[in-house]
Amino acid sequence: MKFTIIAALAPLFVDAYLITGDTVNCRSGPGTSYAVKKTYTKGQDVKISCQQAGTSVDGNNIWDKTQDGCFVADRYVKTGVAGYVTEKCGVKTCAAPAVNQATVDLIAEFEGFRASVYIDATGHPTVGYGHLCTQAKCAEVKYKIPLSQADGKKLLADDIKNYEKCVTSMANSNAKLNANQYGAVVSFTFNLGCGAAQGSQMMKRLNAGENPNTVIANEFPKWVYGNGKVLPGLVRRRDAEVALAKKATSTAAIPPKC
Template sequence: MSLKTRALAGVLAIAVPLVGYFEGRSLLAYLDPVGIPTICDGITKGVELGQTASVAECDALLAAELGAAITSVDRLIQRPQPDTRRAALGSFVFNVGAGAFSGSTLLRKLNAGDIAGACAELSRWVYAKGRKLAGLVKRRAAERQLCEVGL
């Protein structure tokens, strides 16, 4: 196993339980709070209502999608970050997408070295389609706490 693969595995070990807790798991596709077809642990890509998945399929989908989110975080951040911060940001990017992260004030602050300011930005991302969601408030608080470890 390469060093890069081991480093990703370590971050996934932190991020998977976080994402799983806030996303929940459904083996049957459903509409999320803003009407997006979703399955497993918050997977939306290519999902159609009525679709089903096994536990093993959900595990694989979560690992792949969260791994891609963490890879995006690593690609966009210009300074090395601890695994806890990478996991928090991976959870965030898994939820909002790499595109939103790439143009965010959060990323600009992080790359400028304002770690506390960057982590604080997470608390602003609690809206979906203009609606403040209690679940996102709780999730961002947990991500922020993980982001701030060591500050």
Template sequence: MRPCFLSALVTISLPLAVYAALNGPCTANGLPGACLTTATCSGGGGTSRPGFCPNDPADVQCCTKSCGSGGTCRFTSTCTTGNVASGLCPGPADFKCCLPASGCTAPNVNAATVALIKQFEGFVPSPAPDPIGLPTVGYGHLCQTSGCAEVPFPFPLTTTTATSLLTSDLRTYQNCIASQVADSVRLNDNQYGALVSWAFNVGCANTASSTLISRLNAGQAPNTVAAEELPKWNKAGGVVLPGLVNRRAAEVTLFRTASSVVAHPPSC
């Protein structure tokens, strides 16, 4: 009789690697943070702290960062003051600089700044593509949803409702300039307004990483820095645009217009 061998099928269960969501929240020694790659964290000026994203790969650690004037990078849903600034923190879009509710809010720009922005943005009563194809409405409001559904006014806009929309939009850029420029830098309302106009045009992330801001914070003469750095921001898609050349020149002129009104650091 031929021997019969039975083969037992053995299933071995190996533990599965469980990874926390990249860009998810974490806390390191009481500091709020986000689980980011160490490269992303360091590239945004943050500090990577190992051991607080324990289920992630070694190069994903809890990224923490101080920002602005007494602020901390954290997810906006946990910023109890509601005073947040964009462009200062690495990682996901809702990981922003949470600033104290100390009354030191960024001031509104002056009338000369509003006039400059209106001049170069132009008035668009209903959503339409801008010179580089992005859908905008009013005075340079970039649509966030299809048909600019987030705008709380009916289309076509009037110049009055468009001005209200612009005032609301400018708060983000006022906050980021006030946060990015060190409190040791004294700016009058024209200098501050020129920087807000620039931020409104190029975005807070670009201003945060700019040589212009770093030179101001290093204590260099503001009028010289603005005259040398603002004109460099004259391209869109790598192409020099005459409209941007003219806008930067107008911002330099505004920046260098003397004023006794101090806008930065904000008064508390």
């Protein structure tokens, strides 16, 4: 796979995200001490080109640079994750590696396909292969609902890209993952969410340089509970992810090669 230096390219704006605060200030820098350049209102869409750390707002220190060239606190932007969803501002980074087909197949199998919007076990509107909707009636989905299976796979590919970026951004230089180990972590993160993965002992151990197969085999089976009960579906998924991670491959993934 060929990787590119993101900072060498023109800013790439990712999908639009909703503003969740009533009146959100967009500032000249990533912090509350910077001058206000403009304001956004609740429900307004903004596109972001990069993110960086700044003043913590309700425990979240990420700030999003918008299409207007100013920064808003990520706390008030509905990206759907607690971590980074795009490149860090001013930092030369390689594109997040794409997961292999074995990973895509694993995620698709365990998420299952639903053409129409439904309410998942946690009470969230969902469609396709486990896409959690961010707008009423999943209005953010760019494909016609009910989804065809082909469009469902396109939506799944779009969603997986966000989790590839999330895993790549939260892994430091000590974490060394091959393509199958990386795929297992992306599947885990897709299922649990970036916030849970980022704060997990699993990620801390990987970033401490521990053996990935040991960490994955130890930590993944801990995440099989729903409402305090062991869920057989999660047990099967964690087992499949561990098996994928243990499958030998010479293809490296993390850290990405530019």
